[in-house]
Amino acid sequence: MSHEHEKKPFSLHLDVSDFLPADKEEKQSLVVMRESVSFWRDGVRRFRKNKIAMASLIVIILIFIFSFILPSFYPYGYEQQIRGSENLRPMQYSEAELARIEAGEKVFPHILGTDNLGRDMTARLMMGSRISLLVGLVASVLVLIIGSIYGAIAGYFGGKVDLIMMRIVDIIYTVPDILIIILLMVTLKYPLQDLASNVPGFGWISDIGIGLISIFIVFSLLYWVGMARIVRGQILALKEQEYVTAARALGASHRRIIGKHLLTNCMGPLIVTTTLQIPSAIFTESFLSFIGIGVQAPMPSLGSMASNAIGGISTYPYRLFEPAIMISLIILSFNLLGDGLRDAFDPKLKN
Template sequence: MWAPATRDGAAAEYIAAPSLTFWQDVRKRLWANKPAMLGLGFIILLVLAAIFGPMLSRHTYFEQNLKLSNVPPLFQTYEVTDSAGATTRFFFNSGNLNLYEVTPSGEVAGLLRPAKKDLIKKQQQFKFGDREVVLDTAKQQLSFADGTALAPSGWQWNMSNLLGTDQLGRDVLARQLYGARISLTVAFVATLVNFFIGVFYGGLAGYLGGKADTIMMRIVEVISTIPLTLYVILIMVVFNSGFLSVVLAIGSVYWVDMARIVRGQILTLKQQDYVAAARTMGASTPRILVRHLLPNSVGPILVTLTMLIPSAIFIESFMSFIGLGVTPPEASWGTLTSEAVETLRAYPYQLFFPAAAISLTMFAFNFLGDGLRDALDPRLRT
């Protein structure tokens, strides 16, 4: 029943778990970070929607239909049946005081024209076969000719324009997708410009050291004392509005943080033995930077790069919002919010969708950046 316990000395030294390289461990910890994965998934879906969404949409971002302006994405429908049994479905837009016919599938068929208008009583009469519906524009009420109130039949999602239309009858979803393409393109291109300038400048300052480092970092401090948003506005005023102007303005200013981080990493790494060995073997400064120093600084660089993208999106949206960014008829999230402010009280959905897109995108990149920071931190390795 009982057996003596034995101990195998060789088995005690056996490591059951396989060893992981640094990047395998980074991937494992990043995958285990749920907020970071949620942010990464949202970013991937957003990029795919920005690339393929405008191609698949049946509307273009510039297509106008003034008869269907300011149509909401969700509306309350009414039904009127005449003596012949024909039923007409429609909804009342309280913002512009119009009636729109709706098909059973939820498609907006078009604007209904009143048969008669009474400007004194502020009423409009609509004919549906032998039935008559009166719209009291002052009270915003619908009733039959005998005064009986017309009760709504239910809520219907707008299947013609899933996110509604704007004040010019343009599809909000199509403009949202195209705006995502513009905003993300500006953010990625401007971030790449920041990356190359910041890495080159910071790496050179950190490697040279001495007076060169002092002078170069004093220049960075002078640039940092200027409010960066004001500096971007001044550049936009000089070079006029447009896509390239936004990229130039953001890319020429926001590299200072990248330069500081890269400089700090280079100052630490250049004292390592492998750098001294490379220098002894006659390696040039560019080779030492590119082959030895910058690859070992990739962790902080990636984290900073991830954090620069939401900043670029916000700056581009802000510039377009005040009229210094992307110019109409081009659509970006900034121009969408700027146009929606004019109709905020009557049609808040026009501001909600681009504002939500900006907020969610910034959250997603911040979650991903935090996850990368934790995954790349060697002190957190288990």
């Protein structure tokens, strides 16, 4: 009887049959069932499964349409004062407008009423939402650019460079934000006015608004420190990776390594942090406008609209509810969107 194919578990000889080509059934058992996808495609797929985040994204899109597109078709302007239409309630017409309707003329209703100067509240709410969104987006982009560059340089070079740069960040952290913001807003107001009126080529400052420019400068000076710390932590973990070592060996410059290899691999946390920075910027702008040092009249802001409504809270409470609900809706939507992006693009949270 031949024993050449009998398995001997304690034998030191190799079994030739173990090295035979695999058949179709064995190959099929080794196939990975899940399709290989990139980091971004996988993140988008996970984000789409988050119903709350998708609903928040839809709400944000609707708010953008309300703020940037509808004003072009709306018959009233945010500065337009309509005589005889002061203090109208929602969907109410003035006597002059009722007379025009009786004469057969079509008059568009004041959907949310008018203020004490006869200005349509819906038009002002549209423009106020636009200002808040612009402040949130522009301020977040400024924070992203300044914070990512600063944190990347500190984390990449390390040593004394990192020590000095992060101590500057710690000093800025110890400064009371609101106090410095108020001081900067008041201090920057008059130099910007002189610059816009006396220096050729800077008239655009008046067009945009002294208050808005001041807010952007304040965010550029103070609010990038959190982003810098996050980026620094990411860079410290990534700079020891093999591809960074290979780039150094090939003679890549520091600028290329930071921009091409390190910051590119931090895009997930950067997008999430930037998205979560938007509601913070909107809330800060609304607070500044509420206390009277933010966006200046006649340009409306959700904060200034709420401040103006305080005086008539007992008679016209809806004037306060309108900007307050819009602020809450914008901030809540961006926060939920940021949470969804974090769950989708943070590798530590993958199932």
